[in-house]
Amino acid sequence: MAANLLDFDLEGLAAFCDGLGEKRFRATQLYRWIHQKGAGDFAAMSDLAKSLRTKLAEVAEVRALPLISEHVSTDGTTKWLFDVGHGNAVETVFIPEADRGTLCVSSQAGCAVGCRFCSTGHQGFSRNLTTGEIVGQLWFAEHRLRRSLGLAEGERAIDNVVMMGMGEPLQNYAALVPALRTMLDDHGYGLSRRRVTVSTSGMVTMIDRLREDCPVALAVSLHAPNDALRDALVPLNRKDGIEALLDACVRYLDKAPRDFVTFEYCMLDGVNDTPELAHELVQLVSGQAPASRRVGRVPCKFNLIPFNPFPASGLKRSPRERVLAFAQVLQDAGIVTTIRKTRGDDIDAACGQLAGEVQDRTGAPARLARRRELIPIAVAGAAR
Structure with missing residues (x-):
């Protein structure tokens, strides 16, 4: 070939x-x-x-990804579904905003991490994408948008890329790094390191590797202030734990283009959204909690994400008033906190909704169902 x-x-x-x-x-x-x-x-x-x-x-x-479908939300968000072969398809989302155009890029067909609140993980995992399949999402979107928007030569449609689509980017490291370099290269897309974000569920060793090989902005899916709750929500946490994760985040900032890490926190009704947990979170990132005393303060901002429900999760979205109260605790402690505006949920393009089509090789649906039975999440949330 x-x-x-x-x-x-x-x-x-x-x-x-x-x-x-x-x-x-x-x-x-x-x-x-x-x-x-x-x-x-x-x-x-x-x-x-x-x-x-x-x-x-x-x-x-120059082998582009075959386009299966395109859907445009009422808010202007566009979702593309691409065929990556053997019955697998991945999704890419463009989010237009007043000051930037953001592209959410997938790195795997499915995801093997299996976070409780993410529909991608419940679809299972088939394979890693190649560098060309990762870059191909940006290549397609950038040039299609330039034509449709009538942009002049040299004008950019996309100036912000987030590796937050389907998959755990750091589990596909060999393909990810060349893709990032193409995004950053002045002869390629010329994106700022501050405008390219890798979002990870917390692979400590790979965060350290990225710091050395291609430091870009870092987002970490945190979702809990203690190991007991995070173990239930993000199974990857059982390998290293929150203390090691925070330590890696502090190390990463030595070479990162931003002077903070973004912690993403999906707001789950009655699970991780109480004022007590918000105060525990403040202690954690300020170096006051037992799990973080060795690390000290972690320069960070929080992005609170409305949960987008799907039947297999057994979870519900936190009421808005509880999200606002949770945010207020963080803000009162001097932590920059935003509440993500849900975009593209009418076309299933919002955070946690990307599922594509995955020929699962891991038995994920049955495995996650068993975990849900064995680890009642409300009990995990109450544990300290």
């Missing part, structure tokens, strides 16, 4: 071109054509030597 040039960051493309007997500047030209201009036809790349265009046509292609 021909090489998909979307799989390469600039260094990888330079190595590929070297194998064709071409100099590095040719790789830079080719990279610009693909990512800045959205070109997929080598014949249209007019400043490349004809001999190179001929070679490329024989051994390479």
